[in-house]
Amino acid sequence: MTNGAKALMKTLVDAGIDVCFTNPGTSEMHFVAALDNEPGMRAVLALFEGVATGAADGYARMADKPAATLLHLGCGLGNGLANLHNARKGKVPVVNIVGDHATYHVQYDAQLQSDIETVARNVSPGFVRTSQTTDALCQDAAEAITAARGLPGQVATLILPADVSWGEGGKPCSVPPQPAAPIADDSAIQAAAEAMRAGKKTAILLGGRALREPALLAAARLAAHQGVTLFAETFPTRIERGAGLPPVERIAYLAELASLQLSEFSHLVLVDAKAPVSFFGYPGKPSYLVPETCQVHTLSTPEQDAAGSLNKLAEALGASGAEPMLQPASRPGLPKGKLTAEKVCRALGDLMPENSIIVDEAITSGLMLNALTAGAPRHDLLTLTGGAIGQGLPNAVGAAIACPERPVFALIGDGTAMYTIQALWTMAREKLNVTSIIFNNASYSILNVELERVGAEEAGLKARSQLDISGPVTDFAGLANSLGVHGIRVTTAEELVKAMKYAQESPGPHLIEAVVPESLNGIKRKVLPWLLKSLPSLPRPVTKALKKKIAP
Amino acid sequence: MTNGAKALMKTLVDAGIDVCFTNPGTSEMHFVAALDNEPGMRAVLALFEGVATGAADGYARMADKPAATLLHLGCGLGNGLANLHNARKGKVPVVNIVGDHATYHVQYDAQLQSDIETVARNVSPGFVRTSQTTDALCQDAAEAITAARGLPGQVATLILPADVSWGEGGKPCSVPPQPAAPIADDSAIQAAAEAMRAGKKTAILLGGRALREPALLAAARLAAHQGVTLFAETFPTRIERGAGLPPVERIAYLAELASLQLSEFSHLVLVDAKAPVSFFGYPGKPSYLVPETCQVHTLSTPEQDAAGSLNKLAEALGASGAEPMLQPASRPGLPKGKLTAEKVCRALGDLMPENSIIVDEAITSGLMLNALTAGAPRHDLLTLTGGAIGQGLPNAVGAAIACPERPVFALIGDGTAMYTIQALWTMAREKLNVTSIIFNNASYSILNVELERVGAEEAGLKARSQLDISGPVTDFAGLANSLGVHGIRVTTAEELVKAMKYAQESPGPHLIEAVVPESLNGIKRKVLPWLLKSLPSLPRPVTKALKKKIAP
Structure with a gap:
């Protein structure tokens, strides 16, 4: 005899789901206890659910298979919702396990009672199920796994009541292999x-x-x-x-x-x-x-x-034998002098090793990233698929766990970094090979652009202050150190290059706080020049054609 | 002519809602721009939505009227959900404003598009409305305000599409006064x-x-x-x-x-x-x-x-003239020697001034708080109404804004502190009179108890590691300093007392990291002694009677 949690754990591992990003509470204690039954399951603890879900997203992007999450009731799901949204929009498979009160306890409307399914539908429109019995649990899990790694991938939410988890009589299920995707007709x-x-x-x-x-x-x-x-x-x-x-x-x-x-x-x-x-x-x-x-x-x-x-x-079209145009290798050269966001991207493009993984949540500071890394050695780039900020640092956690041999660079805006800053702690705990670069311009810079684009130009001081995060200016290097990650603040290109080289040579996670001016400083009230400025991030031939088109 | 956002702002302020806790994005830029139109509206920026919603909760608990929030679409609402849950369970009024895409933009299923209403129902079962026209907006807002401050208070969610906000033809509405609550029949x-x-x-x-x-x-x-x-x-x-x-x-x-x-x-x-x-x-x-x-x-x-x-x-019952038993004044005396959680509570009980506000999210470390502050000068205590951790620091932000003349003490467990640690930044920015005391025992201590209580005693090393947050141990004092809050780490009662006195005498927010052993250390595998240990936190006469009952 085995309880529901142990059978579920076996079902997951047998289906190849061997990483679980967790932030458990009481209702998940049997699942937690079952971890020791399955040596094949790696449990990665996060201090906040948004880190767990964002890590599951980043993991699946790189591993091409889902991880599981373990969240605590409706509120835990709420905390993890934004990064599950990013996974949903990116069609990324996630087996999202949400603990719930024991089925018989629901009627008492205890403190943590809430309608979990309604929240889950926001990110799991294709599969939300509350497992009702220990007997049915593993079949439910198998269907959740099948749904998650279906075509396309999705976030499948399995709600796991505590008594279904602790009940005896769990029966592990096998999950049918994924069918091959059909070719266009x-x-x-x-x-x-x-x-x-x-x-x-x-x-x-x-x-x-x-x-x-x-x-x-x-x-x-x-x-x-x-x-x-x-x-x-x-x-x-x-x-x-x-x-x-x-x-x-x-x-x-x-x-x-x-x-x-x-x-x-x-x-x-x-x-x-x-x-x-x-x-x-x-x-x-x-x-x-x-x-x-x-x-x-x-x-x-x-x-x-x-x-x-x-x-x-x-x-x-008879094109099968055509010679594809391939990107020639080229490095942009190391930057010098006072730091700017562009110089950070340049340094990365010049220094990044083969097989790097870049997580880009740099927002306005990453404007030049594409252009300056175009000819760098082969790499993967993960981006903000759903627009819900706070994805970058957790994504980097997941990518590093999926690909322990590959260096991960997380390029993160200061505003976005603060949504899921707890990810640094998990990086330290798991000793992940992640270098986080925080662009500290002390502003929600993109919103200054957006304020104008929506036509709200007459904005006054109170409005502007809502986009200004300079009082106080966050000390990201200090923040990293306090969470166990080696952190350093740099203000010149030379310091940056030195810090990046150090990070490459030294194991464990690193955080480099790059103090930069706003990328759009001075031009943010004139959208056309802003557009022109962003054009060089496109491949050169297109740029020239388009430049002609906009030039007055 | 005025746009929807300006009319909405006027409707809020005229109804006495003059604080808004914000974490805006592009879809909320007209609301942000309208802030400068209403000198009566105070906008308090948070770096994470859970801080904004938890602050709105704490504010309303102390101000006895709702604040507004300003959140960015479904993902922003998700991030703010846990603390809205706490407000819902505490019957606390909140006017929860969630920006949305322009009504005509929804059909394109852009990156941030998601079903906001379905998420909102989790915390606002009584009032969720997407305002459909600028013309109707203020009437919708008036009904949301009426619902929020109804009997009992609730979280009323008003979803504000961008075009309804920027559209011309907004008409401010007045909100009828709250009816008096009826007396029992x-x-x-x-x-x-x-x-x-x-x-x-x-x-x-x-x-x-x-x-x-x-x-x-x-x-x-x-x-x-x-x-x-x-x-x-x-x-x-x-x-x-x-x-x-x-x-x-x-x-x-x-x-x-x-x-x-x-x-x-x-x-x-x-x-x-x-x-x-x-x-x-x-x-x-x-x-x-x-x-x-x-x-x-x-x-x-x-x-x-x-x-x-x-x-x-x-x-x-003829009891109207009876003499009520009142708590006599008593201070527990200052603690000495190596710090424990109990000594922190003792120091607070001894030092807290009249009219303090205590926010208690200390979980296991706060076991003795009730007993040791019982005879302290009159104060208010706010607690974790919905069980969704991460409430304490944001609640303290809101309480301090509602009651600027009163000292606020936030007693927070290390695990819970990390869910909404961004609140420290808002404390610094707004120069709030909050002293946060973080009990750093490097453990999800309560879960060690719960692991046993659910009968999962056989838990092994992997399971235990999910409750252990000691690798790395967070440096909360450093964390506070990096977010602009004066932070200090103390390990003895004498250092604690000194730090508390300094915090009382110096303006601005303070954070004291109290390094303590787990309150339940050594006894957590035996629940009955644990119960006995917690009995002294009850008033004395009851304790004696009950002690007899359990004593073997």
Whole structure:
């Protein structure tokens, strides 16, 4: 005989789910006790649920399989919701386990009682289930695992009442293997092929799994053969890039710029991506960013095999043998002098080793990141898929646990860092190979831009003070040290380079607080120059064409 | 002409809602811009939404009127959910404003799009509304305000789409005054009076508003006249206590102990309280803690006037002129030597000035707090109403803003402190008169008890490591300093006393990290001694009687 928790643990491990990011409470104590029954399960403790869920997200992005979470009732789920949202938007698989009161205890409406399912639906529209009996638990878990790693991946929430967990009679279940993703059908291939043969300007927008090497190579062959342009979605879940891989231009965050990028195309072919829309709605500006004159075709959906579909299209067009354009290796050179956000990106581009993982939540400070790391050695880039800030540091935790041999760089804005700063403690506890770089400009800089973009220019001092986090200025290096992470504050490029080299040579997590001016300082009240400034982050040929378009 | 945001701001201020705890994003920029239109509105920025919502909770507990929050879409609401849960369970009024995408933008399912209403229902079952037009906005807001400060108070969530906020044609609304709470009807009075006249052992359980002075005095007159025992609910929203006020014994957190407290009574009269239930369900232990032989009567509900109802009952029993027993003034004396959690509570009891506000989230370290502050000068105590940890530091922010002339002491466990540590920054920014005392025992100590209580005694090393937060040990003093709060670490009682005196004499927030052993160290694997140990925290006469009951 075994209790529910032990059977569940075995079901998870047998299905290959061998990492669990936890922030448990009383209702999860039997699950916690069962950890010692399964040597195959690694439990990683977080001091805040948003760290656990963000780590599960980052882990799955890099491991290509889900981790489990362990959260404490509705409030724990609430605390973890923002990063589960990012996972949902990135189609990342997560087996989200939320402890609950014993089934018979619910009626008493005790202090922590709340409606967990209603909260869970926000991030798990496809699978929310409260397991009702110990007998049914592992079957429920198996279905949650199947749902999570389905096509596409999703956050599947299994709610685990305490008595279902402690009850005897648990029966471990095996989980059927994942079916292979189907390739796009002939009609979709034909429509895309026709668009490309028509001779008008055509772009392929790659998202999701289409930003991994096999799909990128297929797309790059098409690009070389048909003269089409390759775009990546604005916030990739994971994009493989750097020297030796096909370079892809990302659709810009700013709707004004994204519209410009798309303005010259008559056909847009979607591969595991959706047609670009504005991040927010703005007064008098369109939400849908594809020009009216541009025809949109879906080659393959997130439920399908992106690489297989692109290869089939390449075959149909006779492009299978084409030579893809690959990014040549190039380093931007080390920066010097007073530090700026751009110089931080330059130093990273110059120093990052092969196989690095970059987690980008630098917001305005990361403006030049793409351009300055384009020719760096091959690496993976993870981004803010759902727009819910506080993703970066937890994502780095998960990525480092998924890939212990690879260096992880977390580039984080000061505002965003504070949402899940507790992640540093888990980095220290697990001795993770993460170098966090915090861009300290003492401002919610992006909101200064947004304040203007929404047309609220007349904002006064009280309004501006809501975007200003300079009183007090957070001492991130001190913060890191107090949480067990080696932290250092740098104000010059030379200090930064020294700190980065030290971090590379010394084990354990590091945090570098880069004191920088606001990237948009002085220009933030004039949006057009801001756009121009951000253009160099695009690959060069496109930049020149677009520059002509905007130049007065 | 005025836009929606400006009209909303005026509606709030005219209704007396003049503090807003904010963590805004792009969709809230017009609301932020409107701040400068209303000099009467104070906006308090938080670096994390859980701080904003917990501050709104603490503010309303002390100001007896709601503050507004300003949160950023579904993810911001998620981040703020746990402390809104605490407010909901404490029946605390909050006007919870959640920005949303422009109404026409929702269809595009942009990155931050999620189902906000479904999340909001978890904490706002009584009022969730997405305002659909600028024209209707202020009426919606007025209804939200009315709902929030209704009988009883609640979290009312108003979802504010960006275009409703920026649209022209906003019309400020006035909000009708709150109706007076009705007094219990004659049948309820009569039933309670009969129970008290029956001559059997009777207790009155006071909760909610019944723990304020007027109701406490009425209850104490009844107690003196009828020989009934007064209990307070386990986690009061706000209890007025100390020298000169009637002392009330709180129902214990541990179900085993609460059952003992209630075991001798034949009648239990509820006043703005519910019959005690166990915090969690435990294998083989009852959830409902009132003995089967005890009859429960409801004198007044949270919708009614507790003090008025108690006075009416006192009149019916001829107790109106009775002399209430009042707590005599007494200080426990200053502690000496190596620090323990008990000594911290002793130092507070000895040093706290008149009119202090104590926020208690010390969990196991606060075991002796009640006993050691019982005779201290009159003060208010706020507790963890909903069991969602991370409430204490944000509550202290709100309490300090509501009562700038009163010293606030936040007693916080190290585990719980880390959920909303960002509150320290807001304390520094707003120069709040808060002394936070962090009990650093490097453990989720309560979970070691709970692990045993749920019957998971066989827990191994991996399980235990999930409750152990000693690797690394957080440096809370360093953490405070890095967030702009004067922080100091103390390890002896003498250092603590010195630090507390310094904090009393110097303006601005302070943090004292009290390095203490686990309160339950060594005894945590034996629950009965643990119970005995916690008994002295009850008023003395009860303790003796109960001690006899448990003694072997």
